Amino acid sequence: MEYNGKFRTDLASEAHRLALNGRQDLAALPGVETAEEQREDCSLFRVHITDQRGAEALGKPQGRYCTLEAERFRPRGDPRFRAQAETLADEIRELLPPGGGPYLTAGLGNEAVTPDALGPLAARSILATRHLKRSGDPLFADFSEVAVFAPGVLGSSGIEAALQLGVLARELQPSCLLVIDALAGAEAGRLCRTVQITDSGIAPGSGVGNDRAPLSRESLSLPVVALGVPTVIDAAYLGGDSMKGMFVTPKEIDEAVRCAARLIGYAVNLALQPKLSFDDLAELLD
Amino acid sequence: MEYNGKFRTDLASEAHRLALNGRQDLAALPGVETAEEQREDCSLFRVHITDQRGAEALGKPQGRYCTLEAERFRPRGDPRFRAQAETLADEIRELLPPGGGPYLTAGLGNEAVTPDALGPLAARSILATRHLKRSGDPLFADFSEVAVFAPGVLGSSGIEAALQLGVLARELQPSCLLVIDALAGAEAGRLCRTVQITDSGIAPGSGVGNDRAPLSRESLSLPVVALGVPTVIDAAYLGGDSMKGMFVTPKEIDEAVRCAARLIGYAVNLALQPKLSFDDLAELLD
Amino acid sequence: MEYNGKFRTDLASEAHRLALNGRQDLAALPGVETAEEQREDCSLFRVHITDQRGAEALGKPQGRYCTLEAERFRPRGDPRFRAQAETLADEIRELLPPGGGPYLTAGLGNEAVTPDALGPLAARSILATRHLKRSGDPLFADFSEVAVFAPGVLGSSGIEAALQLGVLARELQPSCLLVIDALAGAEAGRLCRTVQITDSGIAPGSGVGNDRAPLSRESLSLPVVALGVPTVIDAAYLGGDSMKGMFVTPKEIDEAVRCAARLIGYAVNLALQPKLSFDDLAELLD
């Protein structure tokens, strides 16, 4: 039973549910392994696309995908924020190459369009340490070297994000690129309360905006970890042609995107800076 | 044939189309008079709800409603912007009480939520002249007296917009209140390219956000002109309960709302300040 | 030795130092009582202007002024932030009338001009509870009733902030008005690291912007507590006429104003909501 393409979703977990089409018969999806885990403050759903059959069934590249799902994302003072950030950090660490940094992180998307602002907003919560480390100041000896980039929007820059990241990666030679991007989902009830982490990069045409060239280990010749949150559903899937150019989004999208971006920012910092505790971060990040 | 309530729309023109339900037999709607007019750069559709039967058929209070529909709203440098602003200004003037100001204008809604930001953004384009007129400086003798108010969001202030406007109107004693607000519509294709002007005020529960107490000649004891643009469709009307708390909105919502807000701001200034030309305004407004 | 007017400062503590003119002979200032207190994370300097002689000597209305001075203001995750917020809350409570709320809080100034944005930014951190209390929901029984108002800028509204606050206070009948405003200081080294709390209101012509009508117990017929932070020095005091229309401000003004506004917001909440702990607030406020 192959993915019928009716709904586009950037989430492997949703693509998996859609491909199953209501059946519980997992054997029906060769090349796809899944696992579920319940935590106190969130649940995790892992999809491992192990071969080309699985890739075709789910309409996604091979690789590991983990979806963290919360009841909803919380302000940083909420104890659940901390628990979720630490869970997410553990999942990121799983996908990082051994040996530490330097790391290049990138927030994709358009900060002026709320559902597409996840990447740039998350980038603001990531500690840029590259220049501090390179200053030689022993104060920063325990930090990993992290650079933070937000390439902005093709319509404003005229330069594709993938091109900008490519030349920067060639110069900085990071051990890994982490990209953060808003996603399109298929299930209204899961918008803005789900994070996907994957080592398969960003697929062409995914994301909320239009400038999404592929970013992957293959295209960039370095490991790529992609983090995303579904913030919209393409309304054309619901209402047909009359809904072209529209999207469906939660009414509380502004606060939801801000909370999600901060959660991802904290998680990335915890994963990349093993010497920093959550409390250290809360002092450093406003 | 009464309005079946399946779709909620704040636009009388859409409610009229829905009530007709595809029939062209206008005699079927007693208490409703309509007229259509084609201009070079936009079209106008007028709905006059003349009695209670019409009000029930369309689910709207009695009064005059005029809908200006454009292909899309334009940046201010586009010649069509000027033509549309002047057409809109004419329609506003039709609804103003004779005798000039003082005027109180109000931009309702939440500036932090793009589809609800129309009112506060439009308020920024309205020239506040009350303090200048009252300074006695002869430079401002030809200006009408205009005050501009943006009451903000109930969740942030704890004070209902209608209460704030009521006490301010009692103090300032304007000849007319003009309110600007984002609307919910029913037709995806007309979102963000339509302005409604009405003398029936703001109905309870309309608008994009939740704090929409009635604002009308009856509730405030003064004439009220309401201007609005449909920026969202309640997604529950499309997708049922699974879409509760979601809305449908155009992908280009940010630019569309900015252009619409500026168009309304210019039109309000042209209507309230008869001594100012479009070119004067373009010099005064950034 | 009277205040010579060469420097204008909105801070009583600075006016006191200027009036002393380097002398330590406190008997020289009749009608002025002072006290100093060292805390772990900040210091407090109290000035009590007890009669008209003191008012003339310092160029300030009679009343109690307390200045909290910190090395610098901190992000909210820093333990010193908590200590300073609680100290400030204690000082606010000292000036509140007995018997609890309802309270009206107001953030004065221009959010678009960084050194004048303190008031509107602080207002965003104050919990608006008036509508929740009045909903009758027992969940909010333990909260005090607080309304939050940001009157905006005279040039944009045409309505003086004092007029707006006056009509709102007549309607809401609060037990006390709390106003927050950016101040002009005289000492560069103390900009953006000092908070003044006073029961003497806002004096005419103080603040950073131009629309500062008096707000006091006399003008409004209700107790007024004013909180402010010096963010600028009028450059004309340093450079003479060539510096007219200029101000001196710290390079890091953006972050400093944000931190100060949040500190004041937390302190106001702690003072007005005695049932809420600092940790409760950190969960509620983003």
Place this chain on the structure above:
Amino acid sequence: MEYNGKFRTDLASEAHRLALNGRQDLAALPGVETAEEQREDCSLFRVHITDQRGAEALGKPQGRYCTLEAERFRPRGDPRFRAQAETLADEIRELLPPGGGPYLTAGLGNEAVTPDALGPLAARSILATRHLKRSGDPLFADFSEVAVFAPGVLGSSGIEAALQLGVLARELQPSCLLVIDALAGAEAGRLCRTVQITDSGIAPGSGVGNDRAPLSRESLSLPVVALGVPTVIDAAYLGGDSMKGMFVTPKEIDEAVRCAARLIGYAVNLALQPKLSFDDLAELLD
């Protein structure tokens, strides 16, 4: 008579006045040629530093510097805006290499700090056409190829602006780099109403912020045109050590920087896109 270093200014015209120290005896400055020109809506002052003696006298690299000075900068609807934009465009064209683009433009500085926001704000008014040209669509055949980059702040990215521009320039191979940056000046009365255009690039340590590595024909191996507006004076030059870390800036800095950024944006577009008229631009730019 050499520049004594007491005042730091990024403007060659001010450095020239300071070096003359009140004398009118131009022969006293070997290696420096100057010329003044009065236009209807602004004046131009040209400084040509022709050799090393001139560079030492003015504390600036050799090259051509032109300062456009206006009474003040205007909103775009003001006829003087158009005249000044066209004058500025002429001066930019003088410094461009023959043969047209592709061009790389860059807005330096920190958008969150008003006096440092000139570059990023101006970048928003520059038409990015690189992706349109490269799409092959004949609609864009008459446009020059322009890419627009805003490298952001070192503290947020960890990557020096000069490094980012260097790798991007190697990839895009522009015929010329145009950089826009806020400047520090020496004369309060000229802040925010002066634009400097130079072919000498950005000197190390100039600008308002701290991350100003040199950007010049020598460092980048391509022609560099730098545009800047003085928005601050370092307060330490006025008040000594007590003013360290402070700057002097006009009270109306927000509006002034916005107007200046838009003026530069329009002028850059007019210079780089010879087929576009001012009216065309006004339709395209919001």
